[in-house]
Amino acid sequence: MSRRRDHEHFTCGFIPLTDCATLAAAHEFGFAAEEGVALELVRETSWSNIRDKMAVGLFDVAHMLAPMPIAMSLGLSSFPARVAAPFVLSVNGxxxxxxxxxxxxxxxxxxxxxxxxxxxxxxxxxxxxxxxxxxxxxxxxxxxxxxxxxxxxxxxxxxxxxxxxxxxxxxxxxxxxxxxxxxxxxxxxxxxxxxxxxxxxxxxxxxxxxxxxAPEKVLGVREAELDARPDAVEALIRALYRAARWAAKSEHRGAVAEMLTRAGYVDAPTEVVERALRGAIFATPGGDGRHAPRMIELFDGAATFPWRSQAQWIAWALGRRRGVDGLSSAAAAAVWRPDIYRRALERVGAPMPTASSKLEGSLAEATEVGAVGGSLVLGPDRFFDGAIFEPRDGVR
Amino acid sequence: MSTRIAVIDPDRDRALTIVDGLRAAGDYEIHVLGDETGVAKKLAAIDPDIVLIDLASPNRDTLESLARAASPLDRPVAMFVDQSDDAMIRSAIEAGVSAYVVDGLRPDRIKPVLAAAMARFHSVARLRAELDATKAALAERKIIDRAKGILMKSKGCDEDEAYAMMRKVAMDQNRKLAEIAQAIVTAAEIMG
Incomplete structure (x- = not known):
């Protein structure tokens, strides 16, 4: 890959899954270049590799499972390292x-x-x-x-x-x-x-x-990168935001599926990937179909916003069997960085939620909420058992 | 008792090279696993002191989970990084290998194993790079020869003149000779 000297270069590890779509689109469709960012996407075979290469600095940023930066930062996984999550790459899936x-x-x-x-x-x-x-x-x-x-x-x-x-x-x-x-x-x-x-x-x-x-994949960013070049990280977040907005449009699903399967991002037939982006499920081969709304959400419903309450739910869920106490719930919330997300996107006029935390599971229907710079539609975000997660109290 | 080592590598040839390297480095009992499912059961049967795994193996995540929890491996397993230095970790990961060792295994028993594995990973990577370069050079030579033939026929010139023509264009346009040759061949194919 040729490097443009005037571009901020990020080496980014990813796993070949449909939800790497935003990263791939940012690179393939020029959103990164327009923000002055060169995104070098490196395909990996295991989450362990992603974690290790982030920890030793072979990657600057990575496609990560939502609980990974929290587990790494709290020292739950082997190879502890400080990794921040300023952007959610996908919800559900x-x-x-x-x-x-x-x-x-x-x-x-x-x-x-x-x-x-x-x-x-x-x-x-x-x-x-x-x-x-x-x-x-x-x-x-x-x-x-x-x-x-x-x-x-x-x-x-x-x-x-x-x-x-x-x-x-x-x-x-x-x-x-x-x-x-x-x-x-x-x-x-x-x-x-x-x-x-x-x-x-x-x-x-x-x-x-x-x-x-449910938040699914996040952009993990080494804290060292945040310290060394905060402006470049913000440019990357703007590129991802625009890529996600584009890729989530129903008329672009075909192009996204083509890109993912033809350019070596995902090893599956184009038709299978396109079907998943559309939210169609087949239970058995050639069998009954079913539509699952928001099966993979890349953008709508403020999907890219890193809610601290999501991080706290993850900390709470990890804690049930893996010993995260109340103190580290605050530490987990600090791993997700809505402040960086806001800084990166506020001045381009993206609508911003007024709060950085919400009651998880409280919306039965899609609900329009007031936002800085416009309005946002949030939810539905229900848990199957009707529980509502309030970060301070845990599930009630 | 000799250290028991399991090598997990989907690449059979490289696995064998690593085994050779380990044999040369010391007296080890070595088992090789390919890329396959059921790796947990097989490892439990082998009960290794050290597991070397190629970073290209998806089985790494499974191994990782065995290393974490109370595992079917009975003996607690730690990643080598817990007991070794940062430079070592980084160079092993760059070489493309990771290691898991049972808890309490002395560093002086781990280091030579890891060093031998890394050396073999490097030498295999070098050999492959050389092979790729040779293949590419051969393919370029073939294209250049074909382009020369096309020019000789259409321009009625000899071999040296054809070559000189291509070289001049390549230099003028600041492109590789093989690219110019490829363009000539492609054009000739389209024009018939």
Whole structure:
């Protein structure tokens, strides 16, 4: 790649998933260049690699699972390092599926796709018939793991006694299902649909049924970069904001899917990626379709804004089994940087929420709220069990 | 007792090169795993002291989770970085290898293993770069020869004149000779 000297250069690691779309669009469609930023996107094979290369400074910024910067900054993961999250790259996007074995039992009871999360947990319990639930997720500190744990535990599963979770790389999920090693899996697109295409499993429900507006991937930025060149980081955030706004438009979905699959960002057929961006799910190969609103949200609903309350939910969810106390909840909130987001975007007239924290789970419908420089439509952001998360009090 | 090492590398050739390197470095019991599912079970059976993993292997995330929790590996596992220095970490990651070691393994038993693995990763990378360069040079030579042939036929000149013509254009336009040759070949293909 040729480097332009007058451009601020960022080396950015990414994992080949549909939700790298904003990063890829910023580079491929010139949004980065227009902001004077050269974005060098480096494809990685594992989240561990992303973490390590961020920690030692081989990457400046990266496509990260939302809980990663928090886990790294709080020293929960090996290789602690100070990483900030000033921009949310995607909201939602995970699918929960079951092995063919479980799917058959559910289908026999006519209870597959189309259930809400509470009913799905009930159906799962009866299909298991007392056997422990073997769960596959791509990473320990991921929304996949946290959402599944939240869902099962609020549905009366005893996580310690009745479930076991193993980390399975998305590309191996199909094989692990086929080998009978898993009952349930939670994975980002295109891998949920790919498991269905290969006949290894069926989709049970989109994770939006658990939490309708869950932050999924964030831009992780090394604190060292923030200190050394804050203006460049702000330029990058402006580029990403514009790329996300463009990529989220329904008329651009085809172009985004083409770009992701043709230029080597995602290894899946264009049609499968486009379908996910559109929010269409097929539970079984060639089977019943279902529309999942906001299956992957790149922009709308203030999706790119890093709400501190989201970071606190993550800290709370991590704390349930991994020992984050109340004190570190504040530390987690400090990892997400709405202040940087505001500074980067305020002067370009992007509408800004008046607060940096909200009651998570309080909006049943899309709701217009007042904002600086315009208005914003937030939500729906409901949890399946109707819980409302208030950062100070935890879930009530 | 010799240190038990598991090498996880989807690239069979490189895995074997690493094994050779380790054999030369000391008396080790070495097991090789490819890129596959069920890596947890296989590692549990091997019960290694050190796991070397290629950063290109997606299995790294699985290994990472085994290293974190009370694992099927019985013995607690730490990442080598916990016990080693920063420069070492960085150069290993740059070389494309990571290591996991059981807790309490002495640094003097880890370092030679990691050093041998890194050296082999580097030498494989060098060999591949050389091979790629040779292949590219060969492909360029072929294109230049074809372009020369096309010029000789259409201009009725000899080989040296054809070559001189291409070189002049390349220098004037500040482009590579192979690019000019490729343009000639492409044009000739279109024009028939």
């Amino acid at each position: 995970n699918m929960i599926g079951v092995s063919s074995h479980i799917a058959k039992r559910l289908a026999a009871a006519d209870r597959l796709l189309g259930l809400d999360a509470a009913a799905a947990a009930e159906a799962l319990r009866s299909a298991l018939d007392g056997a422990p639930l073997r769960i596959g997720a791509p990473w320990t500190f991921s929304m996949h793991t946290l959402l599944v744990e939240y869902w099962l535990s609020a549905s009366g599963f005893d996580l310690e006694a009745q479930t076991s979770t193993s980390v399975v790389p998305p590309a191996f999920m199909t094989e692990a299902l086929a080998a009978g090693e898993l009952d349930l899996f939670c994975v980002g697109e295109p891998w949920g649909s790919m498991a269905v295409e290969h006949g290894a499993g069926s989709i049970l429900l989109p994770a939006t049924e658990i939490w309708a507006f």
